[in-house]
């Protein structure tokens with residue numbers, strides 16, 4: 001795809017759902033320092049537009065979910081069995097996953113965090129040029145995801161998890 005990264009910047013992967021916004025600079029810098037420029041970064045928010053949320057995840061393979069302390073709504077924002085290159089193409093359907101736990105700030109113990117997910121692309125979308133391409137959108141074929149969070153109380157930034165997805 002020509003201008004692939006320009007397209008990706010406008011198209012967050014479906015795992016984020018309808019409600020995501022550009023990340024704050026602190027999270028953008030933290031994540032792209034690790035995954036480089038062929039990546040996109042988005043911050044999921046609640047449909048009530050709150051961005052500091054309760055997070056559950058784990059360092060190993062597990063779903064990452066957000067829950068809103070204001071309106072109570074929750075949703076999964078990354079599930080390795082469904083999302084990313086291997087998830088989308090059905091390679092991970094029998095993956096054994098760890099149980100997600102509440103993520104708290106490593107500095108102050110605060111439990112309201114703003115998330116950002118960084119999606120890295122390195123040629124996975126070539127599969128869409130096959131004679132019989134899978135019915136998947138390019139933005140969903142990321143090969144690596146790294147998740148970081150920023151504390152509402154003390155603003156500290158920390159890594160939540162990283163997963164290879166291809």
Ligand SMILES: [Zn+2]
Nearest residue numbers: 046048068071
């Ligand atoms: Zn809410």
Ligand SMILES: [Zn+2]
Nearest residue numbers: 105108151154
């Ligand atoms: Zn904190």
